[in-house]
Amino acid sequence: MTTTGKSRSGSESGKSGGQLDRYVPADIENKWQRKWEADGIYETADHVEGKENYFSLAMFPYPSGDLHMGHWFQYTGSDAYARFKRMQGFNVLHPQGFDSFGLPAENAAIERGADPREWTYSNIDNSRRQFREMGASYDWSRELVTSDPEYYKWNQYFFLQFYKNGLAYREKGQANWCPTDQTTLANEQVKDGACERCGTTVVKRALPQWFFAITKYADELLEMDDLDWPEKIKIMQRNWIGRSTGTTIGFDVSEFAPGEKIETFTTRIDTVYGVTFVVLAPEHPLVEKLTQPAQKAAVGAYVENASRETEIERTSTEREKTGVETGAYCINPLNGERIPVLIGDYVLATYGTGAVMGVPAHDARDFIFAKKYNLEIRVVVSPPNWDGHELEEAWLSVGTQVNSGEFDGMSSAEGIETIADKIEANGWGKRTITFHLRDWLISRQRYWGTPIPIIYCDDCGTVPVPEQDLPVLLPDSVTFDADGKSPLTKDSSFLNTTCPDCGKAAKRETDTLDTFVCSSWYHLRFASPNPAEDPLDAEQVRAWVPVTAYQGGAEHAVMHLLYSRFFNKALRDLGYVDFDEPYSKLTNQGMLQRDGKKMSKRSNPLAPDPVVKRYGADTLRSYLMFLGPWDQGGDWSDSGINGITRWLSRIWDVAQRDESVLGDSGEESAERELARISHSTTQRVLSDMDAFKFNTSIAALMELTTALIRSFDAGTISASSWRNGVDRLLLHAAPLAPHITEELWHRAGHTGSIHLELNPEFDEAFTTTDRITLAVQVQGKLRDQIEVAAGIDQDDAIAAAKKAENVARHLEGMAIVKEIYVPGRLVNIVVRPAN
RNA sequence: GGGGGAGUGGCGAAAUGGCAGACGCGCAUGCCUUAGGAGCAUGUGCCUUAACAGGCGUGUGGGUUCGAAUCCCACCUUCCCCA
Numbered sequence: 001m002t003t004t005g006k007s008r009s010g011s012e013s014g015k016s017g018g019q020l021d022r023y024v025p026a027d028i029e030n031k032w033q034r035k036w037e038a039d040g041i042y043e044t045a046d047h048v049e050g051k052e053n054y055f056s057l058a059m060f061p062y063p064s065g066d067l068h069m070g071h072w073f074q075y076t077g078s079d080a081y082a083r084f085k086r087m088q089g090f091n092v093l094h095p096q097g098f099d100s101f102g103l104p105a106e107n108a109a110i111e112r113g114a115d116p117r118e119w120t121y122s123n124i125d126n127s128r129r130q131f132r133e134m135g136a137s138y139d140w141s142r143e144l145v146t147s148d149p150e151y152y153k154w155n156q157y158f159f160l161q162f163y164k165n166g167l168a169y170r171e172k173g174q175a176n177w178c179p180t181d182q183t184t185l186a187n188e189q190v191k192d193g194a195c196e197r198c199g200t201t202v203v204k205r206a207l208p209q210w211f212f213a214i215t216k217y218a219d220e221l222l223e224m225d226d227l228d229w230p231e232k233i234k235i236m237q238r239n240w241i242g243r244s245t246g247t248t249i250g251f252d253v254s255e256f257a258p259g260e261k262i263e264t265f266t267t268r269i270d271t272v273y274g275v276t277f278v279v280l281a282p283e284h285p286l287v288e289k290l291t292q293p294a295q296k297a298a299v300g301a302y303v304e305n306a307s308r309e310t311e312i313e314r315t316s317t318e319r320e321k322t323g324v325e326t327g328a329y330c331i332n333p334l335n336g337e338r339i340p341v342l343i344g345d346y347v348l349a350t351y352g353t354g355a356v357m358g359v360p361a362h363d364a365r366d367f368i369f370a371k372k373y374n375l376e377i378r379v380v381v382s383p384p385n386w387d388g389h390e391l392e393e394a395w396l397s398v399g400t401q402v403n404s405g406e407f408d409g410m411s412s413a414e415g416i417e418t419i420a421d422k423i424e425a426n427g428w429g430k431r432t433i434t435f436h437l438r439d440w441l442i443s444r445q446r447y448w449g450t451p452i453p454i455i456y457c458d459d460c461g462t463v464p465v466p467e468q469d470l471p472v473l474l475p476d477s478v479t480f481d482a483d484g485k486s487p488l489t490k491d492s493s494f495l496n497t498t499c500p501d502c503g504k505a506a507k508r509e510t511d512t513l514d515t516f517v518c519s520s521w522y523h524l525r526f527a528s529p530n531p532a533e534d535p536l537d538a539e540q541v542r543a544w545v546p547v548t549a550y551q552g553g554a555e556h557a558v559m560h561l562l563y564s565r566f567f568n569k570a571l572r573d574l575g576y577v578d579f580d581e582p583y584s585k586l587t588n589q590g591m592l593q594r595d596g597k598k599m600s601k602r603s604n605p606l607a608p609d610p611v612v613k614r615y616g617a618d619t620l621r622s623y624l625m626f627l628g629p630w631d632q633g634g635d636w637s638d639s640g641i642n643g644i645t646r647w648l649s650r651i652w653d654v655a656q657r658d659e660s661v662l663g664d665s666g667e668e669s670a671e672r673e674l675a676r677i678s679h680s681t682t683q684r685v686l687s688d689m690d691a692f693k694f695n696t697s698i699a700a701l702m703e704l705t706t707a708l709i710r711s712f713d714a715g716t717i718s719a720s721s722w723r724n725g726v727d728r729l730l731l732h733a734a735p736l737a738p739h740i741t742e743e744l745w746h747r748a749g750h751t752g753s754i755h756l757e758l759n760p761e762f763d764e765a766f767t768t769t770d771r772i773t774l775a776v777q778v779q780g781k782l783r784d785q786i787e788v789a790a791g792i793d794q795d796d797a798i799a800a801a802k803k804a805e806n807v808a809r810h811l812e813g814m815a816i817v818k819e820i821y822v823p824g825r826l827v828n829i830v831v832r833p834a835n
Numbered sequence: 836g837g838g839g840g841a842g843u844g845g846c847g848a849a850a851u852g853g854c855a856g857a858c859g860c861g862c863a864u865g866c867c868u869u870a871g872g873a874g875c876a877u878g879u880g881c882c883u884u885a886a887c888a889g890g891c892g893u894g895u896g897g898g899u900u901c902g903a904a905u906c907c908c909a910c911c912u913u914c915c916c917c918a
Contacts (some may be wrong), residue, residue, distance in 0.1 A: 554918050643859045699858035775854040780902040830901045
């Protein structure tokens with residue numbers, strides 16, 4: 001057995017007079033971990049008589065090797081919460097698994113020749129060991145690993161259901177393309193616009209890709225009123241979905257391209273009389289048709305150049321707006337004006353219609369663009385008190401319509417409606433709702449993922465793999481070549497198959513699914529872990545889902561959390577679940593820092609294993625929960641952990657003191673004071689733990705520990721009050737420090753596990769006192785404190801306050817203007833000089 | 836570029852309209868001790884003062900209020916996420 005740190009033998013606990021052993025975590029932690037597992041105390045039945053089900057889930061990890069300290073921070077908090085909920089009497093489901101598909105496994109393969117499967121599964125073994133050493137209360141019988149065929153089979157199954165119902169489709173999409181490696185890259189492989197592997201600037205290229213039709217649910221995804229989620233996550237999702245109402249309007253270009261119109265979208269159609277140019281994205285399909293011979297060379301060069309730039313660069317406001325003329329003109333249908341068509345890279349083909357109407361007077365980017373290219377800036381919405389002079393900058397707000405023909409004099413709001421009416425009446429365009437949200441690109445040109453179950457047949461086209469042929473197994477023993485192409489594209493035994501429809505030779509799809517597909521429904525499989533022939537057992541799912549309380553990082557706000565919500569709604573419409581949302585309550589843990597910097601595996605690392613060896617899991621858990629508010633994170637300090645070591649050692653001492661030295665009854669005031677501290681500690685801990693405020697819970701327990709020691713040493717309390725206080729301390733500390741509390745619970749003579757006990761209760765009658773201290777202020781400044789009866793009324797309190805020595809001094813020569821009494825807290829006397 | 840946090844002692848932090856700094860680290864002094872990375876006790880925001888006491892103090896500048904770390908406005912710094 002390993003020792004923990006330096007030997008500290010040879011000392012004895014002086015206070016209680018007995019020869020007690022020291023607190024050595026290694027002596028007890030492993031013992032209890034085995035015992036809990038052998039007894040299966042965390043295995044959860046779907047229904048327990050008299051108990052309400054509570055599904056508390058932490059976002060499962062990617063097994064990248066070792067769990068780092070951030071993982072410990074996250075999972076300790078979730079575990080403490082699940083344990084707390086169990087002790088509140090709920091039947092708690094708290095499972096764990098591994099999100100084990102993904103790029104790092106492949107990078108390990110490419111960089112060090114590791115086998116992705118072996119690398120991943122040995123990491124999982126290691127992570128599982130670390131979770132056990134953490135003492136986490138997972139129901140391991142429900143563990144799932146997404147790279148197991150038993151799991152990804154159902155990814156494929158759901159993909160097929162989506163495909164059959166028009167929710168999955170294949171279309172040309174803009175993929176990242178590395179011209180050197182001649183391959184597509186996942187977004188994660190693009191670092192600052194360059195290929196992660198060779199450093200070449202990545203370009204966009206249109207390639208056929210698979211999508212999930214998340215935009216079909218855009219409106220419903222905006223409905224979040226009933227979700228008990230942090231407001232900031234809801235805001236992020238709303239912004240990400242980006243619903244805006246406006247008008248699309250077509251600008252006729254038949255003079256240059258017969259029958260064609262440039263479609264643009266605007267939320268400010270009231271500014272349409274101020275359009276003095278139209279800008280196309282470099283990738284816009286009309287670019288080629290509209291470019292006049294004299295401009296061909298310039299446009300070609302511009303478009304070529306733009307394809308090499310990232311969206312970040314192109315849309316940055318810091319950067320100078322550039323553009324190039326096409327030589328073509330279009331017609332503004334409202335006023336019949338002939339206005340120039342330009343190309344500008346600040347317009348993105350993938351957003352909106354890929355073209356914007358340029359209104360320099362009322363759009364900041366258009367304004368800068370017009371200044372640079374000497375285009376007319378025409379005010380059509382008058383700012384208040386505008387004298388007709390040239391604008392210094394674009395007027396973005398609303399105002400009164402001017403230079404707008406029949407609409408002059410209207411407010412912007414009226415203008416928006418009446419101009420839209422006219423446009424619709426004349427067939428020039430229509431009112432439109434657009435979304436920032438785009439369909440979910442699920443294709444990854446990678447190996448280590450779920451194969452997309454599609455076969456391409458020369459005769460039959462795109463053919464789904466029949467459900468009975470699932471899973472399409474990911475082949476083993478593939479080789480990774482330097483060219484970076486997915487091994488699936490070269491593995492003939494995988495690639496070549498026969499068409500399920502006609503039996504002729506056919507090819508498999510070689511793209512794999514985005515790993516966010518795995519995490520979109522894993523909570524359902526935790527609730528329903530076993531069915532082999534069906535993805536889910538509806539009865540089990542209904543027993544547990546929606547997830548009662550979900551915990552994870554805020555970085556998943558617009559990816560995982562949005563995808564999961566979409567997946568849930570799609571599954572609902574396909575009849576697999578009967579609720580609208582996957583996660584009822586969401587809590588984000590904060591960021592663990594060290595010396596003010598992010599603490600992660602890459603930067604500023606601190607491996608948990610050596611800390612556990614030296615201090616023990618309970619100490620590490622408790623320290624992580626103590627160093628800051630869990631939902632906001634905190635700053636790790638190497639010396640700060642000593643405070644927790646001392647506290648747990650004191651608990652070790654406190655819980656083993658010989659209570660027979662105390663009498664059957666104690667002194668009344670001491671008894672009452674200990675009861676007050678005990679009950680108010682329970683009151684504080686119950687509400688703090690429920691709100692994930694583990695740090696203040698621990699602070700309250702430290703105060704209780706100190707109070708217990710003082711009472712015992714004074715010898716003024718009864719043995720039963722002492723026992724009651726110690727039991728409270730152990731029960732409240734159990735979710736945070738599960739091993740030491742279990743050991744002490746048993747040493748105190750209890751036979752069952754402390755983790756199957758219920759939280760202690762408190763009685764408000766004990767949490768209050770009959771004498772209270774009031775602060776007394778004069779002019780809002782603290783001048784004295786007075787001790788009064790708890791039920792004192794306003795008049796008596798103010799009278800007493802005025803008599804206080806230091807208050808009286810400040811009232812001398814003053815006239816009282818106002819007296820304020822805040823019951824139980826303070827008196828404030830407002831004065832002015834008397835004269 | 837978009838979005839979201841956070842700024843309080845030497846340090847991590849409490850307090851979300853009512854006594855700023857709970858709890859802990861660190862530090863200081865003392866006790867105990869074979870001089871020990873142990874334990875215990877007391878103290879610890881800054882300034883003035885022998886003391887009583889007083890002044891200042893929650894990133895900066897304004898505002899609301901009897902009263903603001905907390906609410907409002909403007910700004911500064913910094914961190915995170917997404918593109």
